[in-house]
Amino acid sequence: xxxxxxxxxxxxxxxxxxxxxxxxxxxxxxxxxxxxxxxxxxxxxxxxxxxxxxxxxxxxxxxxxxxxxxxxxxxxxxxxxxxxxxxxxxxxxxxxxxxxxxxxxxxxxxxxxxxxxxxxxxxxxxxxxxxxxxxxxxxxxxxxxxxxxxxxxxxxxxxxxxxxxxxxxxxxxxxxxxxxxxxxxxxxxxxxxxxxxxxxxxxxxxxxxxxxxxxxxxxxxxxxxxxxxxxx
Numbered sequence: 001x002x003x004x005x006x007x008x009x010x011x012x013x014x015x016x017x018x019x020x021x022x023x024x025x026x027x028x029x030x031x032x033x034x035x036x037x038x039x040x041x042x043x044x045x046x047x048x049x050x051x052x053x054x055x056x057x058x059x060x061x062x063x064x065x066x067x068x069x070x071x072x073x074x075x076x077x078x079x080x081x082x083x084x085x086x087x088x089x090x091x092x093x094x095x096x097x098x099x100x101x102x103x104x105x106x107x108x109x110x111x112x113x114x115x116x117x118x119x120x121x122x123x124x125x126x127x128x129x130x131x132x133x134x135x136x137x138x139x140x141x142x143x144x145x146x147x148x149x150x151x152x153x154x155x156x157x158x159x160x161x162x163x164x165x166x167x168x169x170x171x172x173x174x175x176x177x178x179x180x181x182x183x184x185x186x187x188x189x190x191x192x193x194x195x196x197x198x199x200x201x202x203x204x205x206x207x208x209x210x211x212x213x214x215x216x217x218x219x220x221x222x223x224x225x226x227x228x229x230x231x232x
Contacts, residue, residue, distance in 0.1 A: 021062035023131030074116035076109025115148035164193030
């Protein structure tokens, strides 16, 4: 009979959370300024990037050989498009990419950037995953905040939790590039935390390339000066 107390103790002991190198929340803009074609472009861009050999090589080169990622569209509300997934193999990446391309548009309305950042924090803290690093990657085509917590308040709360915020400002005029005022605004008001950076992207053919570059940097824990390439 002595086995029962031991068995009950084992059953009541929480399992250790799965450990990965990086927990990554992809917050993608789905506000009113983003049309359906741009929703599709963003999802397809991330799907293509997460399955690219260079990104898979970056994942395999991390300490744990794995990352956890979720894709969330934000506007006046926030909606999970692809739930948390552990990516360690090409098959894992393909499954996540397929999940991105299936659902209809799930978020709409005007910008609520502060609320989006806090939702990213909540998703990281509520999952059953332990990441050596924790990052929210925020994309958007403006810095307006029409409802909910202020950007400054939300940003401070996220950073206080030890979560880094990176950004992907969406540039409407590709000719502006890194000279776009949005880049400076995102540098000053959005990004923060250890190793924080941004990569600007336009909503055209080069979007997928920018996303791939950004993912490699985030996974490798590097700044934009250097990008690892795939293994020979």
